[in-house]
Amino acid sequence: MIRSPLRDLGAALAAVLLVVAAILIGRHIEDTDGTLFVNWPPLLAFWGPHVGPGTPAAVVVAIAVVAYGPGLAARLPWRALLAVTCGTAMAWTWSLALIDGWHRGVAQRLTTRYEYLQVIDRFQDIPATVRDFTEYIVIQGPDHWPAHIAGHPPAATLTFVLLDRIGLGGGAWAGVWCITVGATAVTAVLVTVRVLTGEELARRAAPFVVLAPGAVWMGTSADGYFTAVAAWSVALLALAVTRRPGARSRIAAGGAGLLFGLTCYLSYGLTLIGIIGLGVLVLGRNRRAVLLPLLAGLAVFPLVFTLAGFNYWEAYHLLVERYNQGAGGVRPYGYWVWANPACTVLVVGLATVAGLSRAGGTLVGQRRRLLSRPGDAEEPVAEGRLAVLLLGAFLALLAADLSGMSKAETERIWLPFALWLLAACAFLPRPRIWLAAQAVVALLVNHLLWTGW
Numbered sequence: 528m529i530r531s532p533l534r535d536l537g538a539a540l541a542a543v544l545l546v547v548a549a550i551l552i553g554r555h556i557e558d559t560d561g562t563l564f565v566n567w568p569p570l571l572a573f574w575g576p577h578v579g580p581g582t583p584a585a586v587v588v589a590i591a592v593v594a595y596g597p598g599l600a601a602r603l604p605w606r607a608l609l610a611v612t613c614g615t616a617m618a619w620t621w622s623l624a625l626i627d628g629w630h631r632g633v634a635q636r637l638t639t640r641y642e643y644l645q646v647i648d649r650f651q652d653i654p655a656t657v658r659d660f661t662e663y664i665v666i667q668g669p670d671h672w673p674a675h676i677a678g679h680p681p682a683a684t685l686t687f688v689l690l691d692r693i694g695l696g697g698g699a700w701a702g703v704w705c706i707t708v709g710a711t712a713v714t715a716v717l718v719t720v721r722v723l724t725g726e727e728l729a730r731r732a733a734p735f736v737v738l739a740p741g742a743v744w745m746g747t748s749a750d751g752y753f754t755a756v757a758a759w760s761v762a763l764l765a766l767a768v769t770r771r772p773g774a775r776s777r778i779a780a781g782g783a784g785l786l787f788g789l790t791c792y793l794s795y796g797l798t799l800i801g802i803i804g805l806g807v808l809v810l811g812r813n814r815r816a817v818l819l820p821l822l823a824g825l826a827v828f829p830l831v832f833t834l835a836g837f838n839y840w841e842a843y844h845l846l847v848e849r850y851n852q853g854a855g856g857v858r859p860y861g862y863w864v865w866a867n868p869a870c871t872v873l874v875v876g877l878a879t880v881a882g883l884s885r886a887g888g889t890l891v892g893q894r895r896r897l898l899s900r901p902g903d904a905e906e907p908v909a910e911g912r913l914a915v916l917l918l919g920a921f922l923a924l925l926a927a928d929l930s931g932m933s934k935a936e937t938e939r940i941w942l943p944f945a946l947w948l949l950a951a952c953a954f955l956p957r958p959r960i961w962l963a964a965q966a967v968v969a970l971l972v973n974h975l976l977w978t979g980w
Protein backbone atom coordinates (compact mmCIF):
# COMPACT_ATOMS: atom_id res chain seq x y z
CA MET A 528 0.00 0.00 0.00
CA ILE A 529 1.42 3.36 -1.08
CA ARG A 530 1.31 5.96 1.63
CA SER A 531 2.76 9.42 2.00
CA PRO A 532 5.57 9.77 4.56
CA LEU A 533 3.77 12.91 5.71
CA ARG A 534 1.00 10.74 7.14
CA ASP A 535 3.58 8.78 9.12
CA LEU A 536 4.96 12.04 10.49
CA GLY A 537 1.42 13.21 11.24
CA ALA A 538 0.75 10.07 13.30
CA ALA A 539 4.03 10.52 15.17
CA LEU A 540 3.26 14.20 15.82
CA ALA A 541 -0.18 13.32 17.19
CA ALA A 542 1.50 10.86 19.56
CA VAL A 543 3.96 13.54 20.71
CA LEU A 544 1.08 15.91 21.42
CA LEU A 545 -0.70 13.20 23.41
CA VAL A 546 2.40 12.67 25.57
CA VAL A 547 2.87 16.41 26.09
CA ALA A 548 -0.79 16.77 27.12
CA ALA A 549 -0.44 13.87 29.57
CA ILE A 550 2.66 15.50 31.10
CA LEU A 551 1.20 19.00 31.44
CA ILE A 552 -2.29 18.02 32.59
CA GLY A 553 -0.90 15.30 34.83
CA ARG A 554 1.53 17.74 36.42
CA HIS A 555 -1.34 20.13 37.12
CA ILE A 556 -3.52 17.41 38.68
CA GLU A 557 -0.68 16.11 40.82
CA ASP A 558 0.30 19.59 42.01
CA THR A 559 -3.28 20.58 42.89
CA ASP A 560 -4.90 17.32 44.05
CA GLY A 561 -2.06 14.85 44.54
CA THR A 562 -4.30 12.04 43.28
CA LEU A 563 -2.12 10.56 40.53
CA PHE A 564 0.47 9.04 42.90
CA VAL A 565 3.26 9.44 40.34
CA ASN A 566 5.95 12.09 40.44
CA TRP A 567 6.42 12.59 36.69
CA PRO A 568 3.09 11.78 35.05
CA PRO A 569 2.28 9.74 33.10
CA LEU A 570 5.35 7.75 34.25
CA LEU A 571 6.20 6.57 37.72
CA ALA A 572 9.51 8.43 37.78
CA PHE A 573 11.47 11.38 39.18
CA TRP A 574 13.11 14.11 37.13
CA GLY A 575 16.87 13.73 37.44
CA PRO A 576 19.25 14.02 34.48
CA HIS A 577 22.14 11.61 34.94
CA VAL A 578 24.63 9.34 33.21
CA GLY A 579 26.07 6.05 34.36
CA PRO A 580 28.32 3.13 33.44
CA GLY A 581 25.75 1.92 30.93
CA THR A 582 25.68 5.19 28.98
CA PRO A 583 28.55 4.48 26.53
CA ALA A 584 27.31 0.95 25.89
CA ALA A 585 23.74 2.09 25.29
CA VAL A 586 24.87 4.69 22.77
CA VAL A 587 27.11 2.17 20.98
CA VAL A 588 24.33 -0.44 20.79
CA ALA A 589 21.88 2.15 19.49
CA ILE A 590 24.28 3.39 16.79
CA ALA A 591 25.15 -0.18 15.76
CA VAL A 592 21.52 -1.23 15.39
CA VAL A 593 20.61 1.92 13.45
CA ALA A 594 23.59 1.59 11.13
CA TYR A 595 23.76 -2.17 10.60
CA GLY A 596 20.47 -3.60 11.88
CA PRO A 597 18.36 -3.43 8.70
CA GLY A 598 21.15 -4.79 6.51
CA LEU A 599 22.00 -7.69 8.81
CA ALA A 600 18.33 -8.50 9.31
CA ALA A 601 17.96 -8.85 5.54
CA ARG A 602 21.11 -10.98 4.98
CA LEU A 603 21.74 -13.23 7.96
CA PRO A 604 20.51 -16.83 7.89
CA TRP A 605 17.29 -17.07 9.87
CA ARG A 606 18.63 -18.98 12.87
CA ALA A 607 21.65 -16.72 13.09
CA LEU A 608 19.35 -13.71 12.98
CA LEU A 609 17.35 -15.05 15.92
CA ALA A 610 20.54 -15.52 17.95
CA VAL A 611 21.87 -12.06 17.06
CA THR A 612 18.58 -10.31 17.83
CA CYS A 613 18.24 -12.01 21.20
CA GLY A 614 21.83 -11.18 22.14
CA THR A 615 21.49 -7.58 20.98
CA ALA A 616 18.22 -7.14 22.85
CA MET A 617 19.95 -8.38 25.97
CA ALA A 618 22.85 -5.95 25.43
CA TRP A 619 20.39 -3.08 24.88
CA THR A 620 18.44 -3.91 28.04
CA TRP A 621 21.57 -4.36 30.16
CA SER A 622 23.12 -1.11 28.97
CA LEU A 623 19.95 0.86 29.67
CA ALA A 624 19.64 -0.68 33.14
CA LEU A 625 23.25 0.16 33.96
CA ILE A 626 22.73 3.84 33.15
CA ASP A 627 21.27 3.91 36.67
CA GLY A 628 24.24 1.96 38.03
CA TRP A 629 24.55 -1.67 39.10
CA HIS A 630 22.86 -1.33 42.48
CA ARG A 631 20.00 0.99 41.62
CA GLY A 632 19.57 -0.24 38.06
CA VAL A 633 19.76 -4.00 38.65
CA ALA A 634 20.60 -5.42 42.07
CA GLN A 635 18.17 -3.39 44.18
CA ARG A 636 15.20 -3.14 41.80
CA LEU A 637 13.42 -6.22 43.12
CA THR A 638 14.33 -5.70 46.77
CA THR A 639 12.21 -2.64 47.61
CA ARG A 640 9.38 -2.84 50.13
CA TYR A 641 6.85 -3.45 47.35
CA GLU A 642 8.70 -6.30 45.68
CA TYR A 643 8.77 -10.08 45.69
CA LEU A 644 12.08 -10.60 47.45
CA GLN A 645 10.70 -9.05 50.64
CA VAL A 646 8.66 -12.18 51.41
CA ILE A 647 11.03 -15.01 50.47
CA ASP A 648 11.34 -16.23 54.08
CA ARG A 649 7.54 -16.39 54.47
CA PHE A 650 7.56 -19.32 52.02
CA GLN A 651 9.41 -21.79 54.22
CA ASP A 652 6.40 -24.10 53.86
CA ILE A 653 5.40 -23.51 50.24
CA PRO A 654 2.19 -25.60 50.18
CA ALA A 655 0.89 -23.96 53.37
CA THR A 656 1.74 -20.47 52.15
CA VAL A 657 0.00 -21.05 48.81
CA ARG A 658 -3.05 -22.43 50.62
CA ASP A 659 -3.26 -19.35 52.86
CA PHE A 660 -2.21 -16.87 50.17
CA THR A 661 -5.58 -15.14 49.86
CA GLU A 662 -5.74 -14.36 53.59
CA TYR A 663 -3.09 -11.66 53.26
CA ILE A 664 -4.19 -9.86 50.08
CA VAL A 665 -6.38 -7.10 51.51
CA ILE A 666 -4.92 -4.50 53.84
CA GLN A 667 -6.23 -5.66 57.20
CA GLY A 668 -3.23 -6.21 59.42
CA PRO A 669 0.54 -6.11 59.79
CA ASP A 670 1.01 -9.36 57.86
CA HIS A 671 -0.67 -8.34 54.60
CA TRP A 672 1.37 -8.94 51.48
CA PRO A 673 3.39 -6.07 49.98
CA ALA A 674 1.84 -4.52 46.88
CA HIS A 675 3.35 -6.67 44.15
CA ILE A 676 2.84 -9.96 45.96
CA ALA A 677 -0.79 -9.12 46.68
CA GLY A 678 -1.26 -7.87 43.14
CA HIS A 679 -0.27 -11.13 41.46
CA PRO A 680 -1.11 -14.83 41.74
CA PRO A 681 1.45 -16.90 43.65
CA ALA A 682 3.45 -18.14 40.63
CA ALA A 683 5.07 -14.71 40.37
CA THR A 684 6.49 -14.81 43.90
CA LEU A 685 7.20 -18.55 43.74
CA THR A 686 9.56 -17.94 40.82
CA PHE A 687 11.87 -15.93 43.07
CA VAL A 688 11.37 -18.33 45.98
CA LEU A 689 12.55 -21.20 43.78
CA LEU A 690 15.51 -19.17 42.51
CA ASP A 691 16.47 -18.61 46.14
CA ARG A 692 16.13 -22.34 46.89
CA ILE A 693 18.59 -23.29 44.14
CA GLY A 694 21.18 -20.81 45.38
CA LEU A 695 20.31 -17.82 43.17
CA GLY A 696 18.90 -15.63 45.92
CA GLY A 697 19.05 -11.87 46.25
CA GLY A 698 18.32 -8.91 44.05
CA ALA A 699 21.25 -9.36 41.68
CA TRP A 700 20.25 -12.86 40.60
CA ALA A 701 16.61 -11.81 40.38
CA GLY A 702 17.60 -8.95 38.08
CA VAL A 703 19.78 -11.22 35.94
CA TRP A 704 16.88 -13.68 35.64
CA CYS A 705 14.38 -11.04 34.52
CA ILE A 706 16.73 -9.46 31.96
CA THR A 707 17.94 -12.77 30.54
CA VAL A 708 14.53 -14.41 30.25
CA GLY A 709 12.89 -11.15 29.17
CA ALA A 710 15.28 -10.74 26.22
CA THR A 711 14.06 -14.01 24.72
CA ALA A 712 10.65 -12.41 24.15
CA VAL A 713 12.17 -10.75 21.08
CA THR A 714 12.81 -14.18 19.58
CA ALA A 715 9.25 -15.29 20.33
CA VAL A 716 7.78 -12.27 18.53
CA LEU A 717 9.94 -12.80 15.44
CA VAL A 718 9.14 -16.52 15.30
CA THR A 719 5.44 -15.71 15.49
CA VAL A 720 5.56 -13.05 12.79
CA ARG A 721 7.53 -15.35 10.48
CA VAL A 722 5.22 -18.36 10.68
CA LEU A 723 2.05 -16.28 10.39
CA THR A 724 3.06 -13.73 7.76
CA GLY A 725 6.31 -14.79 6.14
CA GLU A 726 10.01 -14.24 6.66
CA GLU A 727 10.34 -10.86 4.94
CA LEU A 728 8.10 -9.03 7.40
CA ALA A 729 9.79 -10.71 10.35
CA ARG A 730 13.19 -9.57 9.06
CA ARG A 731 11.95 -6.01 8.58
CA ALA A 732 10.54 -5.96 12.12
CA ALA A 733 13.64 -7.45 13.76
CA PRO A 734 15.75 -4.30 14.37
CA PHE A 735 12.75 -2.47 15.82
CA VAL A 736 11.82 -5.27 18.21
CA VAL A 737 15.45 -5.31 19.38
CA LEU A 738 15.74 -1.54 19.88
CA ALA A 739 12.52 -1.28 21.85
CA PRO A 740 12.18 1.81 24.10
CA GLY A 741 10.33 -0.51 26.48
CA ALA A 742 13.68 -2.10 27.32
CA VAL A 743 14.02 0.77 29.81
CA TRP A 744 11.47 -1.12 31.95
CA MET A 745 12.38 -4.65 30.86
CA GLY A 746 15.52 -4.21 32.92
CA THR A 747 14.80 -4.66 35.66
CA SER A 748 11.21 -5.59 36.45
CA ALA A 749 9.46 -8.92 36.85
CA ASP A 750 7.18 -7.85 34.02
CA GLY A 751 10.06 -8.48 31.64
CA TYR A 752 10.01 -12.12 32.73
CA PHE A 753 6.20 -12.20 32.43
CA THR A 754 6.52 -10.75 28.93
CA ALA A 755 8.74 -13.60 27.79
CA VAL A 756 6.49 -16.34 29.19
CA ALA A 757 3.44 -14.79 27.55
CA ALA A 758 5.26 -14.24 24.24
CA TRP A 759 6.44 -17.83 24.05
CA SER A 760 2.92 -19.08 24.71
CA VAL A 761 1.79 -17.14 21.63
CA ALA A 762 4.79 -18.26 19.56
CA LEU A 763 4.22 -21.94 20.33
CA LEU A 764 0.55 -21.56 19.44
CA ALA A 765 1.53 -19.97 16.13
CA LEU A 766 3.88 -22.86 15.40
CA ALA A 767 1.15 -25.36 16.28
CA VAL A 768 -1.56 -23.91 14.04
CA THR A 769 0.70 -23.38 11.01
CA ARG A 770 2.31 -26.83 10.93
CA ARG A 771 0.80 -29.94 9.41
CA PRO A 772 -1.16 -32.02 11.96
CA GLY A 773 1.21 -34.35 13.74
CA ALA A 774 3.26 -34.92 16.86
CA ARG A 775 5.19 -31.67 16.55
CA SER A 776 2.11 -29.51 16.23
CA ARG A 777 0.49 -31.27 19.20
CA ILE A 778 3.61 -30.80 21.34
CA ALA A 779 3.74 -27.11 20.39
CA ALA A 780 0.05 -26.72 21.24
CA GLY A 781 0.52 -28.42 24.59
CA GLY A 782 3.47 -26.15 25.34
CA ALA A 783 1.45 -23.09 24.34
CA GLY A 784 -1.35 -24.09 26.70
CA LEU A 785 1.09 -24.84 29.52
CA LEU A 786 2.78 -21.45 29.21
CA PHE A 787 -0.51 -19.59 28.89
CA GLY A 788 -1.70 -21.28 32.09
CA LEU A 789 1.52 -20.17 33.79
CA THR A 790 1.03 -16.66 32.39
CA CYS A 791 -2.39 -16.46 34.04
CA TYR A 792 -0.82 -17.41 37.39
CA LEU A 793 1.95 -14.82 37.00
CA SER A 794 -0.45 -11.89 36.55
CA TYR A 795 -4.24 -11.65 36.57
CA GLY A 796 -4.24 -9.06 33.82
CA LEU A 797 -2.28 -11.29 31.47
CA THR A 798 -5.34 -13.42 30.83
CA LEU A 799 -5.83 -10.78 28.11
CA ILE A 800 -2.96 -12.40 26.20
CA GLY A 801 -5.72 -14.78 25.16
CA ILE A 802 -6.97 -12.07 22.79
CA ILE A 803 -3.66 -12.21 20.92
CA GLY A 804 -3.95 -15.99 20.97
CA LEU A 805 -7.38 -15.77 19.37
CA GLY A 806 -5.87 -13.71 16.56
CA VAL A 807 -3.28 -16.45 16.05
CA LEU A 808 -6.03 -19.07 15.87
CA VAL A 809 -7.89 -17.02 13.30
CA LEU A 810 -4.78 -16.86 11.12
CA GLY A 811 -3.92 -20.56 11.55
CA ARG A 812 -4.99 -23.44 9.33
CA ASN A 813 -4.73 -26.28 11.84
CA ARG A 814 -7.03 -25.09 14.61
CA ARG A 815 -9.13 -28.16 15.34
CA ALA A 816 -6.22 -30.59 15.43
CA VAL A 817 -4.41 -28.68 18.18
CA LEU A 818 -7.38 -27.79 20.35
CA LEU A 819 -7.24 -30.84 22.64
CA PRO A 820 -3.49 -30.63 23.48
CA LEU A 821 -3.85 -26.87 23.87
CA LEU A 822 -6.61 -27.26 26.46
CA ALA A 823 -4.75 -30.10 28.18
CA GLY A 824 -1.66 -27.95 28.61
CA LEU A 825 -3.76 -25.00 29.70
CA ALA A 826 -5.32 -27.04 32.53
CA VAL A 827 -2.03 -27.96 34.23
CA PHE A 828 -1.23 -24.86 36.30
CA PRO A 829 -4.84 -24.08 37.25
CA LEU A 830 -5.23 -27.68 38.41
CA VAL A 831 -1.99 -27.67 40.41
CA PHE A 832 -2.72 -24.38 42.19
CA THR A 833 -6.36 -25.27 42.82
CA LEU A 834 -5.40 -28.60 44.36
CA ALA A 835 -2.83 -26.72 46.47
CA GLY A 836 -5.70 -24.65 47.91
CA PHE A 837 -5.38 -21.40 45.98
CA ASN A 838 -8.71 -19.98 44.78
CA TYR A 839 -7.93 -17.86 41.72
CA TRP A 840 -11.24 -16.01 41.48
CA GLU A 841 -11.49 -15.33 45.21
CA ALA A 842 -7.96 -13.92 45.09
CA TYR A 843 -8.82 -11.70 42.14
CA HIS A 844 -11.87 -10.23 43.88
CA LEU A 845 -9.80 -9.61 47.01
CA LEU A 846 -7.20 -7.89 44.83
CA VAL A 847 -9.89 -5.57 43.43
CA GLU A 848 -10.85 -4.73 47.02
CA ARG A 849 -7.21 -4.05 47.88
CA TYR A 850 -6.76 -1.98 44.71
CA ASN A 851 -9.66 0.22 45.73
CA GLN A 852 -8.27 0.52 49.27
CA GLY A 853 -5.06 2.06 47.94
CA ALA A 854 -3.95 4.36 45.15
CA GLY A 855 -6.09 2.54 42.62
CA GLY A 856 -9.20 3.77 44.35
CA VAL A 857 -7.99 7.39 44.28
CA ARG A 858 -6.30 7.77 40.91
CA PRO A 859 -8.79 9.46 38.54
CA TYR A 860 -10.03 7.19 35.78
CA GLY A 861 -10.81 10.22 33.61
CA TYR A 862 -7.11 11.05 33.38
CA TRP A 863 -5.56 7.60 33.20
CA VAL A 864 -7.91 6.21 30.55
CA TRP A 865 -6.14 8.43 28.00
CA ALA A 866 -2.83 8.99 29.82
CA ASN A 867 -2.11 5.24 29.82
CA PRO A 868 -1.95 5.26 25.99
CA ALA A 869 0.34 8.30 26.23
CA CYS A 870 2.56 6.27 28.51
CA THR A 871 2.50 3.44 25.97
CA VAL A 872 3.84 5.82 23.30
CA LEU A 873 7.01 6.12 25.41
CA VAL A 874 7.20 2.33 25.64
CA VAL A 875 6.75 1.54 21.94
CA GLY A 876 8.20 4.70 20.39
CA LEU A 877 7.10 6.97 17.58
CA ALA A 878 8.03 4.49 14.86
CA THR A 879 5.49 2.04 16.21
CA VAL A 880 2.77 4.68 16.17
CA ALA A 881 3.50 5.38 12.50
CA GLY A 882 3.59 1.66 11.77
CA LEU A 883 0.27 1.09 13.50
CA SER A 884 -1.26 3.83 11.42
CA ARG A 885 -0.16 1.97 8.29
CA ALA A 886 -1.37 -1.34 9.74
CA GLY A 887 -4.82 0.12 10.30
CA GLY A 888 -5.02 1.17 6.67
CA THR A 889 -3.90 -2.29 5.57
CA LEU A 890 -6.48 -3.98 7.78
CA VAL A 891 -9.29 -1.94 6.25
CA GLY A 892 -8.07 -2.36 2.70
CA GLN A 893 -7.51 -6.13 2.86
CA ARG A 894 -10.19 -7.29 5.25
CA ARG A 895 -11.59 -9.81 2.74
CA ARG A 896 -8.26 -11.50 1.98
CA LEU A 897 -6.85 -12.12 5.43
CA LEU A 898 -7.62 -15.81 5.83
CA SER A 899 -5.21 -16.94 3.11
CA ARG A 900 -2.89 -19.79 4.10
CA PRO A 901 0.46 -18.58 5.46
CA GLY A 902 3.27 -19.15 3.01
CA ASP A 903 0.88 -19.16 0.04
CA ALA A 904 0.01 -15.47 0.34
CA GLU A 905 1.40 -12.65 -1.71
CA GLU A 906 3.07 -9.86 0.22
CA PRO A 907 -0.01 -7.58 0.49
CA VAL A 908 -1.97 -10.44 2.10
CA ALA A 909 0.97 -11.16 4.41
CA GLU A 910 0.86 -7.53 5.55
CA GLY A 911 -2.85 -7.91 6.25
CA ARG A 912 -2.17 -10.96 8.39
CA LEU A 913 0.39 -9.00 10.37
CA ALA A 914 -2.25 -6.31 10.85
CA VAL A 915 -4.58 -8.94 12.37
CA LEU A 916 -1.88 -9.97 14.86
CA LEU A 917 -1.35 -6.32 15.77
CA LEU A 918 -5.09 -5.84 16.16
CA GLY A 919 -5.11 -8.58 18.83
CA ALA A 920 -2.39 -6.78 20.82
CA PHE A 921 -4.19 -3.46 20.44
CA LEU A 922 -7.49 -4.94 21.65
CA ALA A 923 -5.74 -6.48 24.66
CA LEU A 924 -4.33 -3.06 25.58
CA LEU A 925 -7.73 -1.46 25.06
CA ALA A 926 -9.43 -3.97 27.35
CA ALA A 927 -6.77 -3.44 30.03
CA ASP A 928 -7.21 0.31 29.74
CA LEU A 929 -11.00 0.38 29.89
CA SER A 930 -11.08 -2.07 32.81
CA GLY A 931 -9.92 0.63 35.23
CA MET A 932 -7.49 -1.86 36.80
CA SER A 933 -4.54 -0.26 35.00
CA LYS A 934 -4.33 3.27 36.29
CA ALA A 935 -0.64 4.27 36.08
CA GLU A 936 2.52 2.14 36.04
CA THR A 937 1.52 0.74 32.66
CA GLU A 938 5.03 1.36 31.35
CA ARG A 939 5.86 -2.01 32.94
CA ILE A 940 2.43 -3.63 33.39
CA TRP A 941 1.61 -3.48 29.67
CA LEU A 942 4.99 -4.69 28.41
CA PRO A 943 3.58 -8.14 27.47
CA PHE A 944 1.09 -6.44 25.14
CA ALA A 945 3.18 -3.52 23.94
CA LEU A 946 6.04 -5.71 22.71
CA TRP A 947 3.82 -7.10 19.95
CA LEU A 948 3.00 -3.63 18.66
CA LEU A 949 6.65 -3.11 17.70
CA ALA A 950 6.16 -5.53 14.82
CA ALA A 951 4.12 -2.75 13.15
CA CYS A 952 7.44 -1.11 12.25
CA ALA A 953 7.79 -3.71 9.48
CA PHE A 954 5.42 -1.50 7.48
CA LEU A 955 7.78 1.48 7.52
CA PRO A 956 10.13 2.63 4.76
CA ARG A 957 13.43 4.32 5.65
CA PRO A 958 14.02 2.09 8.69
CA ARG A 959 17.21 3.79 9.86
CA ILE A 960 15.48 7.14 10.42
CA TRP A 961 12.75 5.50 12.46
CA LEU A 962 15.22 3.32 14.38
CA ALA A 963 17.10 6.46 15.36
CA ALA A 964 13.85 7.95 16.65
CA GLN A 965 13.26 4.82 18.74
CA ALA A 966 16.73 4.99 20.25
CA VAL A 967 16.36 8.69 21.08
CA VAL A 968 13.15 8.03 23.04
CA ALA A 969 14.76 5.30 25.13
CA LEU A 970 17.98 7.21 25.77
CA LEU A 971 16.19 10.42 26.73
CA VAL A 972 13.82 8.69 29.14
CA ASN A 973 16.58 6.70 30.81
CA HIS A 974 18.99 9.65 31.10
CA LEU A 975 16.52 12.37 32.12
CA LEU A 976 14.38 10.38 34.56
CA TRP A 977 14.96 8.09 37.49
CA THR A 978 12.34 5.50 36.58
CA GLY A 979 10.52 3.56 39.27
CA TRP A 980 11.03 0.19 37.63
